Each structure stands twice: as structure tokens, then as C-alpha cells.
Amino acid sequence: MEMQTLLLKSTTATYLVGALLYLYFIVTLKERGARLGRMFLLIGVVLHLFGFGMRAAEAGHTPVTNLFESLSFFALVIVGAFLATEVRYKLRVLGAFVAPLAFLFSLLSTFQKSELQSLNPALNSSWLPVHVIVLFIAYAFFAVQFAAGIMYLMQERQLKDKHLGAIFKRLPSLDVLDDINYRCLTIGFPLLTVGIITGSLWAQNAWGTYWSWDPKETASLATWLVYAALLHGRLTVGWRGRKAAIVAIVGFLLVVFTFLGINLLPAGQHTYASILE
């Protein structure tokens, strides 16, 4: 196996260790767990960036053109988005929810064919890195928002049942979690918008039409509409907190559907990487 493939695959193990350490932290509340967990995630990100760079050099294009590459890259961006959020909010607990998610995508990537594949001429464009990277960063913040949404629902259940179990002390307050919901939206939504627009510009240049209702386009539109609804819903009081958390969870499931589920559907123009290969 080439060095870069090895690097990319080895990050799966690093993310696993990171995730386990964060889980250890949330169970025992031992600071060391979170500290080490972050260290492992950081090591993972560095290895991942190296592997990504080497693969890009070898392929001659941004390596996000098949399922192995894009799943792996998604894991990288999720970890990156988590680390950025952690620095900003000092919310180490979030790691116990986000790191396993990143590990999951990384693990999924290892089941895919990892050989470098020749590039379809339609993908040979400088729009490729812009379009894909912008969208993946948006998706990563939606992943963090998704994790915060799950934490919100868990915490709320604890409060409602008046049964303040072990997990209660470990989870941040509902206000903080709702704030993360909003912050992630203010990063994710503009990036999702820019990502869809760059896709349109690219499509116009490659296919002669900026919008063709192909399944991937339509699914990304659905995602955009759901987050737009969340944005407007948050303006009314009733949509903060619980409802916002639920919509964030639904939104991220749609993101995963847009990213992976479309490959299971009948062919569209975006189906360059089939999950069934």
C-alpha cells in the first residue's frame, strides 16, 4: 500500500483512540481523558493532512473524487470543526459525541476501494476543490450541531424526569447547547449556500446548465431549505431549544442522505462514486 493510503487509513485508529478517550472522560470525568483525547485527535488531523497532501500530489487533483477519499476527508473536517468549536467554547464533552461520529465516517472509508482512480474529465476543474471543501466544512459544522442537538435532548430528558443521573453533570447547560445550535447554523448555512452556488457555477461551465434537478442537487436544496426553516424558526421563540435540536438532527440526517444516500439511487450526474462498487 502507498504511504498516503496508509496514512489516511491509520487516522481511523487515531480517531478511535481519541473517541475512546473522550468517552472515558465523560464516564469518569477525569481531565486527563479529554486532554489525551484532544491530543490524539490533533495527531490524527496532522497525519490526515499529510496523507491528504501526498495523495493530492500523487493524483494531481484534490483527492475527494471517490467514496474512499470523500468519507475520509469528511472525518478530517468533522474533527477540525470539533477542535475549532472546542477551542472557542471549551466544551470537551462535545468530543464524546463528535469524535465517534468522525471515527464512524473514517471507518466507513476503509471499506471502500482506496486505489487512486483516473479522473473523469467532468471533474477536472478548479471548481472541484472549492465546491467540495466548502460543502464539507458546512457539513462538518452541521455534524457538530447534530451532536449538540443529541446532547440537548439527553439533557432535557434528565431535567424533565427530575432524575438528574450521572450524565447530567457532564453535559453543558441547555442554553449553551442551544447557543451551539445557533453558532453552527451561522457557519454552516452561509457555507452551504456558497457550496451550492459554486456547484451551480461549475455545472453551468461543464454541463451548460446551472440547475438540472439531478438528485444530488435536489437533495442539497432540501437540506438548504431545512436549515433555512431552522433559521427562520429560531426567530420565533418556540423553535429555540428542543425544536431547534430536533431540526438540527433531521438536517444532518439529510446531509448524510445528500452525501451518501444519493449513491444508492438511480444515476444522476453526481454519481461519480458509487457506494455499491
Place this chain on the structure above:
Amino acid sequence: MVDEKRAQSPIDRVWDFLISLKLAITVLILLASASIFGTVIEQGRPDKAAQIYEDWLINIFNKTSMFDMYHSWWFLGLMFLFTLNLTCCTLDRLPRVLKVVRNPKTIFDEAFEKSLSLAGRWRKKGSMAEWTGKCTAALTASFAAPRITNDGDAVHLYAEKGVISRFGVYITHLSIIFIFLGAIIGNMIGYKGFLGLPIGDSVQFVPVRNGSELKDVGFRVRCNNFWVEYYRDQFGNPTGQPKEYASDLSIVENGQVILKKKIVVNDPLRYKGVWFYQSSYGEDKPAARMLLRRADNSAPPETFHLLFQRGEAYGVPGMGIVRLLDFQDNFEGKGPAIQVQIEKEGRQPVPMWLPSADPELDRRRGDAYVLSLQGVEQVTWTGLQVAHDPGVNIVWVGCTLMVIGIMIAFFMSHQRVWIRLSPAAEGKIDVAVGGAATRNRLAFEKNFEKIQGELKELQS
């Protein structure tokens, strides 16, 4: 907002419904749900549905246009409601925002001061004129130049930043209307088509709407050459997977070559609003080589090809459209022949056989042009996507506005700072400061503390 005191007329109720946030959210969710249906149910392929769905479901899908959702009355209706909601919200709220922006609250009275979470007070020695000058200078330096209002013996200073952030949301809403407008224009007066153009051929008519119609683009496009480069395996043999393919195209107008360009995937040719995109190709495909002459020999003859594919047609200005119907290797023992019909406005198209052995047969038609089959050969053609979309630039304006609008709405904040100076006993001056921001209050708080600190430190 609803005026509680007035009895609501039906028009008011309709208006309140149209501007409601509830409607906005409902329409967004409905459009999102519809889009998900659209991705799961393959559009434009009801023929495939029989293998996937039960008959009763197909029946429902057909009745609700689920196989061609994006053109269905209910989807377009939702889009219309969406646009109406956007427009009405803007008409309702924008004037009020404009009013607030035009007439900012410049008087910093005590009641207002109490309503602000960011505020401070202190007392300084000196005269009103002196402190008005000092505070104006300090605020100008650290924040923005203030507006000065005299109210009784008090002087009020008001400074603001990022007032445009109040308009971000309206710019975003307007951008969506631009995008829809561009899309409607493109759909109404634009066209899209696919052209299989053999090397050496030139055409002026492009098949649109899946070949059911030929569109005169107003000039000729010629394929001078076509190349395809394949990826190679480790032994250097081509793998059959194309790496790049390219066409050398010329635009010919009035017999003159106006423009020449080599196009590849992702790099189209554009002339007079018509775009030619490299999209596919065919290698060594059978085609009929046709000869087109003037009956009176007034112009040199031309050749073109008719590809052996369903619905193949070729337009000749002044003659009409030649549509290929059939081909036979050996027609009535006279060798290869094709069956074509010539479609001309106001004339009933009649199918006719053109054997290559009888090039003068078409003279019987009595037209100014004589068409004949020269032979059948293998050709390589370039597949061009042809598009004319006069609405596309409006769509791009919309997209740009959307990005600008969202950036303004999300990342800019309307920040305001007020100072009130009022004379106190013993020749002293009371200073009151207040601040407010519409977004990112944490960052503004820090900024406000800094401004306040600087003001406090000023000495007379």
C-alpha cells in the same frame, strides 16, 4: 404586526397570513419534503416505475405528476407561494426598517438608558462645550463620528456602525426573487439541445427538446477536428477510460470564420449568447454522407452527414429540415439507400427513398436544392451540449446578492453608541454612555468597555 384595536377585515387577515413567519416555515418545509420525493422518485422515467412501485402507487404518482414534479402545478404553486411570502414580508417590514434607519434614536433619555444592558455614568469637571468637543473627538477616533443633538441643556451624541446589517435579510430575500426571475426568463426564451457533430460538418440548426424541434442559432458551427486521450495502464496501453477530449470548433457567419476555439470539458465556446459545451463523443459510428447541390448550380455543393440514430435531422436554411427515417443496405437491388422526409413550413412532409445509385432523383421535388446520398461511412462525431439562456446572468446577480446578503445578515451587526452630557452642580458635567448591538453582543461588549474606558480617562 397585527393592529389589535382595529377590527380585522378579510384583506387584513389574508395579508397577515402572507407575511407570517409560520407560512414561511411551512412553505420551506413543504418544498424540502417535495424535493426529497423528487430525489427518491426518478424524474422523467415513469417507464422504470413499474419495476419498483405497486400499480396503485404509480396511479397516485401519475395523478400528482410525481414523475415530472418540478413542472407540476402544485410544485410551481408552492414556489409561487414562497415568492409571494418573501415579497409580502419585504413590503411589510422594509419600510419600517428604512424609517428606523433614517430617523435613528438620537436622544439618549433616561428611560432609554435604563433599557440598555450596556451603560455607564460618571461626572467630570469642565464646561459643556469642552466635553462635547472631547467626547466627539474620542468617539470619532474609537468608533464613528457622532451626530450631535441639543435638547434643553443636555447634549446628546449618537454614533452608529454597520447600519447596512439591517438590510442583509432583505438583500437575501431579493436575491431569491432575482434567481427565480432569471430561471423563468431562461425557461421561456432560452433553449437547450444536444448536437452530434461529425468532424468536418457544420450546422446552423440545433436539435432542442430531445430532437423534436430544430432551432436556428443564426450562424454555423463547424467541427474542424476532435481528439480523445485515454488513460493508460502500467504497460502504456490505453484503458478505454477517457482522460480528456476536445473539439476544434469554428463559428462561421456569412461564409466568414468569425471565431475558432478548442473546447474541452469544463471549457466551453460562447458566441452571441449561445454556449457550446463538450459533453460526449462517438467514434467510428455509421452515417450517411449527403450531398447538397443547388438545382441551378449557382453555388458550390456542400456535404453533411446524417448519423444513424433515432430522430436524426439536419436543417438547411431555405430548404427545410431533412429528417432521417430509415436505411437499407440494398434498396431494390440498387445498393444503399436512406429514407428521409423534408419538412418545410406550410408543406406536407412526404417520405422518400434516396438510393446512392441515383443522385438526380431529388430533382423531381422541384426545389431549389437537390439532395442525394453519396454513401455510407464511419464517422467520429463530437457531442456538444448547446445552450442559450438569456436569464443566466440574472441568476448570477441573484447568487452574488445572496452571498452578500447572507454575509451581511450573519456577520455584520448594527452597533450604536450614545452619550448624554448634562450640566451638574458645581460646574461639573454628568456623562452617561450607552451602547447596543443587534448581533455578536459579546464582541461588542468588549468594544464598548474599551470605548467607555477611554472616555472615562479623558481629562479636562
